[in-house]
Amino acid sequence: MNENMTAHQPKLACPHLIGFNNGRPSLIGSRCANCGEVYFPAAAGCTRCLCTEMTPADLGDEGILWSWTIQDFLPKEPYNSGETEIDFQPYGVGYVQMPSGIKVESRLSVADPEKLRIGMAMRLDVQPYGKTPAGESIHTFVFSPITSAKGGENHG
Amino acid sequence: MAKDVAIIGVGLHRFGRFDGVSGRQQGAHAVREALKDANLSWDKVQVAYGGSQDAGNADALCNDLGLTGVPFINVANGCATGGSALASVIAAIRSGAAEIGVAVGFDKHPRGAFNPMPRDWGLEDWYGETGLMLTTQFFALKTQRYMYEHGITEDALVRVAQRAFRNGALNPNAWRQRELDYEEIATSSPVNLPLRKYMFCNPAEGGAAVVLCSAEVAKRHHPKPILVRAAVVRTRHHGSFEVFNPALAAQQAPAPTVTASKAAFEEAGVGPGDIDVMQLQDTDSGSEIIHMAENGFCQHGEQERLLRDGSTEIGGRLPINTDGGCLANGEPVGASGLRQVIEICQQLRGEAGRRQVPGAPRLGYTHVYGAPGVSGVTILERAGG
Ligand SMILES: [Zn+2]
Numbered sequence: 001m002n003e004n005m006t007a008h009q010p011k012l013a014c015p016h017l018i019g020f021n022n023g024r025p026s027l028i029g030s031r032c033a034n035c036g037e038v039y040f041p042a043a044a045g046c047t048r049c050l051c052t053e054m055t056p057a058d059l060g061d062e063g064i065l066w067s068w069t070i071q072d073f074l075p076k077e078p079y080n081s082g083e084t085e086i087d088f089q090p091y092g093v094g095y096v097q098m099p100s101g102i103k104v105e106s107r108l109s110v111a112d113p114e115k116l117r118i119g120m121a122m123r124l125d126v127q128p129y130g131k132t133p134a135g136e137s138i139h140t141f142v143f144s145p146i147t148s149a150k151g152g153e154n155h156g
Numbered sequence: 157m158a159k160d161v162a163i164i165g166v167g168l169h170r171f172g173r174f175d176g177v178s179g180r181q182q183g184a185h186a187v188r189e190a191l192k193d194a195n196l197s198w199d200k201v202q203v204a205y206g207g208s209q210d211a212g213n214a215d216a217l218c219n220d221l222g223l224t225g226v227p228f229i230n231v232a233n234g235c236a237t238g239g240s241a242l243a244s245v246i247a248a249i250r251s252g253a254a255e256i257g258v259a260v261g262f263d264k265h266p267r268g269a270f271n272p273m274p275r276d277w278g279l280e281d282w283y284g285e286t287g288l289m290l291t292t293q294f295f296a297l298k299t300q301r302y303m304y305e306h307g308i309t310e311d312a313l314v315r316v317a318q319r320a321f322r323n324g325a326l327n328p329n330a331w332r333q334r335e336l337d338y339e340e341i342a343t344s345s346p347v348n349l350p351l352r353k354y355m356f357c358n359p360a361e362g363g364a365a366v367v368l369c370s371a372e373v374a375k376r377h378h379p380k381p382i383l384v385r386a387a388v389v390r391t392r393h394h395g396s397f398e399v400f401n402p403a404l405a406a407q408q409a410p411a412p413t414v415t416a417s418k419a420a421f422e423e424a425g426v427g428p429g430d431i432d433v434m435q436l437q438d439t440d441s442g443s444e445i446i447h448m449a450e451n452g453f454c455q456h457g458e459q460e461r462l463l464r465d466g467s468t469e470i471g472g473r474l475p476i477n478t479d480g481g482c483l484a485n486g487e488p489v490g491a492s493g494l495r496q497v498i499e500i501c502q503q504l505r506g507e508a509g510r511r512q513v514p515g516a517p518r519l520g521y522t523h524v525y526g527a528p529g530v531s532g533v534t535i536l537e538r539a540g541g
Contacts, residue, residue: 014282029403037394040403041280048394048405066404067304069296069348071287076271078284093293093348095301101406105288105297113349118304129286140286 010126010139017041018126018141024061025126027104027141031057038102059098061124066103068094068116081130096122096143109144121146161249162374162381165194165367166498171360171485172331179211179361183262184220186363194367194377198222202254205241207231208490211264237261238364238493239524239532243387245368256369263488265359277400277528292356294399296348299442303350306457308445310350315463316441317341317355317483323470324484326511331360332484355441360486364494380505385424385535390416392529399527412531413450413523420533428452432517433503435496437525438481451523475513478503493524493532504538
């Protein structure tokens with residue numbers, strides 16, 4: 001759907017949070033050199049053991065949906081999607097548990113409560129969420145449910 | 157030895173929306189009412205702590221009340237502002253630094269949801285720009301996870317709101333005094349699922365003030381002093397699930413409410429089973445449900461049954477938010493925590509009118525929670541004799 005996004009160097013709201021390996025995005029945080037606790041975004045110090053020596057950490061691009069909601073109203077400033085009350089599109093918001101155990105808060109590509117459930121597998125993407133006043137798309141990191149190859153509905 | 161402290165005066169400016177009345181005027185009204193209740197004048201006050209989020213510096217109240225040279229300290233702790241102001245006054249009196257003190261909070265917010273700025277909270281701009289920095293989202297995400305972990309359904313969310321508006325209808329000072337039926341709440345528009353319109357409190361206006369003194373002289377000022385058995389403020393630990401967090405630690409730690417509550421029970425030498433009436437922060441239905449267990453009043457997952465069987469009603473075993481809570485009163489952030497304290501004082505004095513908890517309640521409890529992870533708990537007791 002949007003795999004050529006990265007080739008065009010999209011305008012990112014948070015370029016320092018996203019790394020690219022072979023065209024796939026992954027989230028960049030930091031890890032405490034003393035106790036190993038992982039932070040996102042990268043932190044200057046560890047709030048757990050109070051150590052201030054941190055190293056960059058790649059959090060990966062897949063995780064499990066830990067909690068979710070639907071943002072059903074247009075946020076006030078500093079939200080900068082450029083939408084108005086008239087054309088606002090609700091979006092999903094969730095915490096996604098990454099392999100290290102850290103749960104990252106993220107927009108979700110799905111805003112349908114029927115299609116979100118805690119425990120489902122999620123994959124990272126970079127997608128547009130709005131436009132600048134000049135009309136340029138602004139992108140951010142977004143998680144989407146990993147769907148099976150065939151679109152069969154699972155009623156289990 | 158530290159002195160015991162008592163509440164000898166309470167004053168409220170009704171919560172709601174009051175065009176043409178400033179937040180500060182509402183705060184001044186509350187202080188004057190509280191002083192009248194304590195039969196004292198402002199020049200007898202030796203220390204004051206106060207706060208407002210959106211209605212200016214609290215110490216500007218001195219321009220209304222009188223320039224007496226009183227040390228007046230501004231407090232800014234979000235939803236926990238009132239609780240922090242109160243704990244500070246109590247500490248001052250206990251230490252002997254002051255005999256008589258005032259805690260005051262007031263506010264007047266613009267309509268609609270709050271719009272905090274990331275940098276004020278030590279966060280980066282993208283967090284707000286991309287639409288992740290909303291308190292309502294946090295409450296929804298925490299509630300959603302809690303319901304999943306503890307088997308709670310939407311029914312419980314509806315019942316919390318229903319009881320809040322039912323109690324609000326009994327409270328002449330409440331902003332919302334209309335009972336809502338189950339369907340109206342259950343089908344109200346989604347805000348952040350699983351939370352809907354009538355499951356959230358709204359920013360509002362109002363003022364609340366409390367006058368305190370050392371317990372040994374309390375009866376000189378009020379025939380029914382309320383003893384402060386505990387007043388505790390705690391902030392978050394690493395790993396607790398708080399508002400405005402771009403990520404949560406792998407291992408979850410107990411909320412600041414849990415640590416504040418435990419410390420307060422220890423300080424008072426009583427347990428949750430001894431409390432006769434309680435105020436728990438209900439910025440939304442989900443938060444109240446979580447706070448019931450975090451404050452030790454039930455087990456996690458037990459809430460839905462307690463809500464269904466009437467235990468949390470005014471006549472029940474755990475009367476929660478007897479004045480309608482934040483849901484029916486709205487939330488003027490600076491004043492909200494002290495409104496809770498005032499309701500408990502009225503209940504313990506036996507002056508809560510149509511919403512009076514039966515059986516002459518002796519011990520009351522208040523709990524606030526605010527961004528970015530601070531909680532304040534008090535335990536109050538009707539003086540014997
Ligand atoms: Zn560490």
